Amino acid sequence: MLTVDDVAVEFGSKRIFDHLSMKLGSGELVSLVGPSGSGKTTLLRAIAGLQPLASGQIYVGERNVTDLPTYRRGIGMVFQDNQLFSHLSVFENVAYSLRIKHIPREIREQLVADMLKVVGLAGFDKRTTMQLSGGEAKRVAVARSLVAEPSVLLLDEPLSGLDGELHARLLLDLSVLLRQRGTTVVHVTHDLEEARELSDRIVDIRLLSQ
């Protein structure tokens, strides 16, 4: 479903990684681990098209998306600190991608309500993002990405900052949810435990570069 072929990324003259390749089957969940500064987040941003490549190609399915802008790649991403739109309500946040696709209003409302139910936030739609706890905000971020039905979902340290029971519950929910929906996922974390719990395969990013 996702093919990363021999890519390199540079910040100015500094090379973050090069000759990096990886391949994900449809519905596969892969966790990338590695120490800070090894380029995990940078790789996700490169896949999403938020970070220009120095060289290499990226495919989603059969489609070469290397030269496509982010918004036309069909790749979703959950950011480390959520990046919810603070001027919009929970409902409007989740409905954002649906509005862009001009989904009619009734269907949109139905889809958002369903999705909020799935992530356990039924009835939260009128709240402002300021009124959410850390766990709730994370659930909104996941819902917002999933409702767009991305071909590939990128999770950048999705559970950092949450701990103990909350972390465990959210991890379980996320794992079940992603498998049920058969989403193809690249998950970045520094927490091996979290990686084991969530994914099919754990890869150290340093091993991806030849």
Added chain:
Amino acid sequence: MRKTHIQILSLGIVGALLVMSGCAIDASSTETTAGSDTTEGEAVTLTLLAHESFTPSPGIFDEFTAATGVNVSVVPSGDAGELVTKAVLTAGNPEGDVLWGVDNTLLSRALEANVFKPYKSKNFDLIDPTSTAGIPGNEVTPVDTGDVCINYDIAFYANQNLTPPLTLRALTSSTYKDQLVVPSPLSSSPGLAFFLATVVEFGESGWQEYWQQLRDNGVLVVDGWTEAYSVEFSGSSGKGDRPLVVSYSSSPPAEVLFANPPITEAPTGVASLTCFRQVEYVGVLRGTKHEAEAEMLVDYLIDLTFQNDLPLTQFVYPVNINATLPEAFTKYSLRPENPLTLEPNVIAEHRTAWLDEWTQIVLR
């Protein structure tokens, strides 16, 4: 990091306080109002309020101070209109002792507000009697006169083989289409004088049609005299594209005197039948604490020393009949024999209504 900011702040404040205290001392020693008595001994300092165009020779009051022991501090601000406005608002509790520069177009405003303390100068008999008309109560004393006339660019008309317009009526002729620039009577004192000239010439019910014709003939109205004369007029430094302008009869000598490199012929001429006479007055402000000294200053202002200084520093004509005109004035300028005039009280009565009407005819 924080330390440096505190240092900057404290330095700034200390510095500011020093400067302020320094200036306060400085200010109190150079500026004295009528209301405040002088501190040092008996020396009186008179405050002479004037408009910005009051530019006599440096040291012109030395002779006065030597003779009377009275110092003079000149405080120019704004134009004649602002000057009169402030004087009216502070009538009876003036900002100074003597006021220079109210003219016959503004005089009645000041008289209505009772701004002046009447005084008949001991030099009154030396004043040209034509300029003392209209002030029977001696509230003010005439100090200088000027004539607002159409000026023309001599070279332009020579090149075109045309005669320049000599009367107000001629200005509406198609020969002179798009050639005239005038300052607005709403914001300019020569502009107002020119407007009044047309009222005298064509009558209280005739000027409206005349201005309609001027408008149809392409008159350009600009905000002030400087813009008209130095920007739009073709005969002066701005080299604009209008060969006719409302200015003073003393403008041609000014052109010669300020020319760089020097010239011997005036580049501009004056249409003498279009002139309106402006008279400037000086008056003792009611409420002054130094009335006697203020009266001495008025005497001095119409005495020969000061009167002879006027033409070349301010380009106006002295009122003292014994004053001598410099050669540049007699050679390059002409003194209209029968300038148009209007009584101050007539001007006062109709001005606002006339200007409202003028605005609708010419500007809208």
Added chain:
Amino acid sequence: MSNPLPSPITVRSPYRAAAPALAILPTLAIALFVLWPLVNIFSRALSWSVIARLAFNPTIRQVLWFSTWQALASTTITLVVAFPATYVLARFRFPGKRMLLALVTIPFVLPTVVVGAAFLALLPNSLHRSIVAILIAHTYFNIAVVVRIVGRRWEQVSPLINDAASTLGGSPLRIFRTLTLPTLSTAIRSASAVIFLLCFTSYGIIRVLGGPARATLEVEIYSRAVQLGDFAGAAALSLFQLVVLGLAMWWWIRSTRGSHDLARIQMHAAVPQTLRQRIVVYGISATTAIVVAAPLATVFIRSISTSTGVSLDAWRLVFGNHVTGLGTRPPLAAFWTSLQYAIATAVIAGVIGLAAAAAIAYGDRSTRPVEGLVMLPLATSAVTLGLGLLITFDSGITDLRARWIMVPIAHSLVALPVVVRTMLPVIRSIPQSVRDASATLGASKWQMWLTIDRSLIARAWVTSLAFAGAISLGEFGASSFLTRRNSATLPTEIARLLGRPGDLVQAQAYVLASLLIVFIAVSLLAVDGLRPDRVAV
């Protein structure tokens, strides 16, 4: 519109108790130097019959209509024109950025006489005395308002938000419309209100560039009061203007009160990375610099041109402190006078503005009116206020008419709204959590203020001092009415020289104007040098 953060007003400030005391100074100052003079002149000149007469006067209706539509048009055009520069300055870091920011701010504090003269020289004859010239000049003046107020908000918007939106399928245009604009809307409204107020009350530009056929309310007030001696009419019109602009300001304060800058002031300017970004950044910077600098350059060029060609005569005369031939005053003296006024204005406006901003930010409902009060000078007719001051401070120890201090006081009134608007967001954005942290470490309220608030406020305060100083340097309206020549400032001296014929005299005016520009540029560079983060106007 919901708030990005809980409004600090709803968090009760620990200094609440001090707010009423802080409010005393600004309230007294405005009451003494704005309200009292206005009441004085109104009560002396106004009558119902005059108000009734003017309300039905067609000329007044034309004037009111012209004031309004040209102000609306100027505001809209300024927003559009300033947009690219705002974008580049807010979102990117690049060499010369500080210079560019200082450069676009210069026009805002330049006296209208100088800008008017520069545009007269720059624009083709066909545009003299036209509405186009007015709109161009108004836009030129107010670019800085947009760059600073909108830019300040924009640079705090995290680029990650845009990234998130693009992973949801949002195109750049769509993101701009659905995310950027709503986030900036308060700042845009705030900037629009300031520009509208300034253009509605425009005086110098209208007189110089608009020609006699165009009058704003302020021009009409001046012409009635000064040229016609119709104090009653002038007072009625300024009361009218006060009401109209007071309403506009009330709307503005209300619509901007709810939202504040993010608590942690975090800049997100980035170095341009891709070639396209570099082209955009450098292209827009260069264009902006050229457009803003052209009229300034004209001023300099005119200072060295005479009818006989290029010449440094005027500079020699000014620096030789030579008598200009038209007046006895050495031209450089105005320079020192202006400097003294600028420092005094900075101190007066700085102290009053600090008290006002603190009273508003720390206070509750009871100190709220202060916010409207300190904005009052923006809505007041300068001519009317000048006349009011003249008849108010006229006797005994209050006879300030010839006193040196009167001019810095008038300048401070003009600078006060800017000072308060610069400080207010900073004080409001100090996170309560930081104060709480210091309280848990055993700090008393006063120690808490000294260690937390003061250090965060100090920089904004120094910035606002420099702003007040720069405003004083360029202030022309109030001083033209209050100054006397013994204490002429640079702008009044420039205006006086520009009002005289003769190449050399005009050139000397432009020499002084060039000096003023350099002077203002230096103080503005100091502003932006002191603070890496921006300042709101």
